[in-house]
Amino acid sequence: MIHENQYFEGNVKSLGYETNEGKSTIGIINAGEYEFGTALKEIMHVIEGELQVLLPDASNWAVIHAGAFFEVEPNRSFKVKALVQTSYLCQYR
Numbered sequence: 588m589i590h591e592n593q594y595f596e597g598n599v600k601s602l603g604y605e606t607n608e609g610k611s612t613i614g615i616i617n618a619g620e621y622e623f624g625t626a627l628k629e630i631m632h633v634i635e636g637e638l639q640v641l642l643p644d645a646s647n648w649a650v651i652h653a654g655a656f657f658e659v660e661p662n663r664s665f666k667v668k669a670l671v672q673t674s675y676l677c678q679y680r
Contacts, residue, residue, distance in 0.1 A: 595621050601677070610679040616669045624664045627679040632656040636673025641666040 601614025
């Protein structure tokens with residue numbers, strides 16, 4: 588089954604699905620700055636566009652270009668900035 592998700596007044600939207608490896612979402616982030624929390628480990632792949640990411644315990648923002656990914660451990664929070672609409676795949680493990 589496919590699940591629709593909306594966050595931050597519709598500025599982040601995704602479709603959720605499940606594979607043999609676990610749950611995943613594929614979505615779009617509108618330009619803006621957002622803070623997310625994790626319940627499981629998240630592996631976030633940038634498909635198109637670019638994200639600036641402030642990972643837990645980091646003091647500097649990292650730039651994640653299309654084709655790259657970052658990971659966040661469970662029960663943590665992280666911030667992202669998108670300057671343009673950016674598509675992503677997030678795997679929950």
